[in-house]
Amino acid sequence: MKGENQLLKAYSHKMRSCLHVSGEDAYSFLQSQFSNDLPKGEIPFERYGLWLNVKGRVLADSVIVHSKDEDYYIFSENTDASLIKEILENHIIADDVEIESIELSGSILVNTLGANVLCHKLGIPAREAKSETSNAVYQDLSVGLVFPSKRLGENGFVFCFLDNASHDLAKEALEEASVHWIGANEMHLKRLALGTPLVPNEIGPNDLAGEGNLVPSAASLSKGCYLGQEVVARLYHVGKPQRQLFVMTFSALSESDSIELPMSISIEGRSLGELRTLYQDANDSNKWYGVALLKVRYLDLVQSEFRLASHPLDSLSTLSEFSQNFE
């Protein structure tokens, strides 16, 4: 847009979960439940991973952030705090762990240029946002929490605000610097370009991490035991997922085509999968990307026969193939 500084990018969003986990057993408890490996020791970190059930199904995703002492924070953009809290509390038995929900006023994901603007305005030491080693975590209970994120496709940081005043101040500072605000659709395209599925909409409680390009990036094969780990390891080492997440490209869809999601995909009475989400291309309004979980053995049939609002498929690729070719 005219007047915007295209180098300064920000995405404003609501974090549906922010949980504070503390107690002497906080680390070992989270390590036993979370699908990704959490570094041990005093080093601050942020890790993306999943909460699986005993059958290895994906209940939710989160970023766990550790700043200092026995304090851990769980953030999730797409799952309510009450659900994650419930999942965790079901497994607290003889562990010294306290979980409390924190209400955030909002969150802003910015690239490093945006982070410098915010640090300056909010009085956060600039070194906190300059690190490219992605282990800089800043915690100040009067402002909120800042942690690294590469979801914009470049180095960046998520600023989570505890109060409206800091949140408003941050938005004002970015506006003054002519920020380019990234919309939700553009953010989803960036996510697809990184090969990351949307949990739980694209990969959810009836699906396996391995079906959604999440192993080993979000579900570790080396950390040892965690809830659902046996299923993850078995499928990865000795099996092949029967279903996988694919990106369908349509080059002639129109906004007026009414499509209800999720949409079951069946041909000749056979269920082949489900179209779960749909995103519009940033430059071509007729081009759309659909994310579908498909039965791998019927791919040829999907490719040749499937029509979305009478439009045929332009191309079909796995989420990881798509991310390698998407520009």
Place this chain on the structure above:
Amino acid sequence: MLQDLFKQIGADELQSQRMASQLLKRANQLAEEESISEAEALENLLKKIIEGQK
């Protein structure tokens, strides 16, 4: 008695002591949250431990 249970499943002296006291604390929390008796909450937690050992 609780301490002995944790020892039987492999915890050392110090660990088992901590786990027993934490188990009682958790039973107390659950009793309040779910409006059940502390004994019932403790029984539920013990069942989970035994199931976990199977």
